[in-house]
Amino acid sequence: MAGEIATIPLTKIIMQKYQRFFWVADLIEIFIAISITVSFLVMGSAMKHTIEGLVSSQWSLKTEWLSKLGKWTLPQALQWHSSRGLSSTFACFLAFGVIFIVSACDPKGFVVMLDKVVSFSLNTEVGLFIFVMLRTSRSERFKHLTVPLPSSDLVFHLTWLLPLYFLFAVGYDVLQSAFEIAGRLSSSSSSSSTMTPPPLTPTPQLQLAPAQRESTVLHHA
Numbered sequence: 001m002a003g004e005i006a007t008i009p010l011t012k013i014i015m016q017k018y019q020r021f022f023w024v025a026d027l028i029e030i031f032i033a034i035s036i037t038v039s040f041l042v043m044g045s046a047m048k049h050t051i052e053g054l055v056s057s058q059w060s061l062k063t064e065w066l067s068k069l070g071k072w073t074l075p076q077a078l079q080w081h082s083s084r085g086l087s088s089t090f091a092c093f094l095a096f097g098v099i100f101i102v103s104a105c106d107p108k109g110f111v112v113m114l115d116k117v118v119s120f121s122l123n124t125e126v127g128l129f130i131f132v133m134l135r136t137s138r139s140e141r142f143k144h145l146t147v148p149l150p151s152s153d154l155v156f157h158l159t160w161l162l163p164l165y166f167l168f169a170v171g172y173d174v175l176q177s178a179f180e181i182a183g184r185l186s187s188s189s190s191s192s193s194t195m196t197p198p199p200l201t202p203t204p205q206l207q208l209a210p211a212q213r214e215s216t217v218l219h220h221a
Helices: 007-017 019-067 074-105 107-137 153-195 210-220
Strands: none
Touching: 007 019, 019 074, 074 107, 107 153
16 A cells, blocks of 8 residues: 555565464564664754754854854853743744644645655755755865765766756655645545535426316316
């Protein structure tokens, strides 16, 4: 099935047809649980450090602005540091709380969204941000730094392949998602139109001729 890992139907087949190998199914389920836990911990720690970095950068800008206004005392610095830590913790709890609420309300939709967002973010990171970092490392302000194992110019020029390959994957993900959304909207609109009953038309009444009316009256009389 779409969106289902291959080990789930494998464990079902083992438990239904080959029950003597039930321990294999148990090992597979344990491996799945460990793999999913490690994946979420790795992605969650990366997200936590990203949020803390964004909050820290905003507080650093405010610190530079306030330091120009006057000198800092020790109580003010301690209060500023504690407020910075509280704001970072609150931002992390808010972000992870939103993710938890979405996953609890719609688990299947969350899996689909996670698949799309993770693929999009990783391809964007490698194809855009890491490429910019590599190009910036050869700029004038970083030339004074000593690199233990520098890459040759020929290898460094191959970095242009990163945006070509990974940004193509980003465009493919965007187009595929757009086509899927358009297909679902068209299917939902067509299903709603088929479910709508046709409008009722009034049945035409037969007009009797005068001779037929007289025969009908005489028959009833």
